[in-house]
Amino acid sequence: MNQNKQFEDQICSAREILGSANRIVVLSGAGVSTDSGIPDFRGPNGVWTKNPEAEKASNIHHYVKSPEIRKRNWKLRASGDLWPNVSPNKGHEALAGLGSRLHLLITQNVDGLHQMAGTPTEKIVEIHGNTRNVACLSCDYHAPMEETLERVRAGEEDPSCPKCSGILKSATISFGQSLITEDLLRAENAIRECDLLLAVGTSLTVGPINKVVPLAHSISTPIIIVNGQKTEYEYLATLVLHTDISETLQRICS
Numbered sequence: 001m002n003q004n005k006q007f008e009d010q011i012c013s014a015r016e017i018l019g020s021a022n023r024i025v026v027l028s029g030a031g032v033s034t035d036s037g038i039p040d041f042r043g044p045n046g047v048w049t050k051n052p053e054a055e056k057a058s059n060i061h062h063y064v065k066s067p068e069i070r071k072r073n074w075k076l077r078a079s080g081d082l083w084p085n086v087s088p089n090k091g092h093e094a095l096a097g098l099g100s101r102l103h104l105l106i107t108q109n110v111d112g113l114h115q116m117a118g119t120p121t122e123k124i125v126e127i128h129g130n131t132r133n134v135a136c137l138s139c140d141y142h143a144p145m146e147e148t149l150e151r152v153r154a155g156e157e158d159p160s161c162p163k164c165s166g167i168l169k170s171a172t173i174s175f176g177q178s179l180i181t182e183d184l185l186r187a188e189n190a191i192r193e194c195d196l197l198l199a200v201g202t203s204l205t206v207g208p209i210n211k212v213v214p215l216a217h218s219i220s221t222p223i224i225i226v227n228g229q230k231t232e233y234e235y236l237a238t239l240v241l242h243t244d245i246s247e248t249l250q251r252i253c254s
Contacts, residue, residue: 007243014239014252017222021196023103026095027212029202031227033111035089035246060176064137064167071157077131077145077170078152091200091246092117094253104190108202108209110172125183125190127209129172138166145170184208191215197223201245204232213237226252 018024030038057069088096095105096118106125107114112132115121134148135141141163148168151159161168173179187209191197197216204210204225210232216223217236225231226241226248234240241248 007241010239010241011248011251014224014226014241014248015254017196017224017239018198018252021194021222022101023194024098024101024196024198025103025190025194025212025216026098026105026107027197027199027202027209028095028105028107028109028114029200029204029227030109031201031245032091032095032107032249033086033089033109033113033201035091036086036111036113038086038109038111038113058174060174063169063174067158070167070169073169074148074152074156074158078149086111086113088113088117089246091249092119094246094249095119095200097253103194104187106187106190106209106212108206110170125187127173127179127183127187129170129180131170131172133171134168135171136161136164136166136168139164141166141168142171179208187212188215191221192219194221197221198226199223199231199237200226200249202227202231203229224252 057063057073063069063073092113095102095114102119102123104125105114105119105123106127108128110126110128110130112130114124132145134143134145139161141161148159159168160166191212192215194216197212199213202210204213213223213233213236222238223236224239224241225234225237226243226245228242228245230242
């Protein structure tokens with residue numbers, strides 16, 4: 001009973017902090033999308049926890065060097081089995097419900113579910129890119145993902161750039177690739193302007209975007225962390241909730 005009361009008190013505190021904030025920055029990670037059927041990476045049942053080889057395949061150096069990795073990747077994407085029939089969950093919807101009080105949503109996710117839930121695109125920074133488009137690793141070619149998948153379904157196992165014949169990959173940021181400077185600067189500026197940082201569904205282990213937490217702390221901005229497991233930087237947080245993400249976001253954001 002005491003634990004239940006303590007948790008309910010924490011929920012009330014989180015609601016109060018959120019309720020008084022008008023320029024909220026959200027940092028979201030893979031844990032936000034697990035209730036939509038997309039597995040996280042580092043949790044107990046995460047993709048990389050269960051299959052370390054999958055993490056290796058997410059490294060740009062392995063992707064560039066191995067045609068076999070690329071072929072498997074394109075085959076999986078073209079089959080539609082990567083994330084079949086996913087849709088936003090109640091956590092995505094709760095964050096979209098912040099409305100005008102949302103200053104910026106920085107997401108480490110590449111699934112596009114925040115946009116599908118109704119958060120305006122102009123208020124989202126996809127710090128690790130997205131899977132809706134493809135990019136050439138040698139030139140400035142960008143195109144919708146579906147155009148390349150049509151080529152794969154037509155028989156191309158490892159489609160190359162139609163502009164320069166370079167290697168194509170999804171427009172995501174893999175390990176070994178640099179973040180887009182403009183996105184990182186926009187995220188850092190938003191932290192300096194906000195009156196609350198809400199970090200949800202992220203282990204806060206991946207840099208450099210995890211550094212927004214100590215940045216917020218350095219300027220005395222309140223920090224709420226909501227995650228299923230322990231995270232980095234909890235010692236800097238105003239409030240930490242280890243609990244179900246979707247349900248908790250519904251309760252504290254309403």
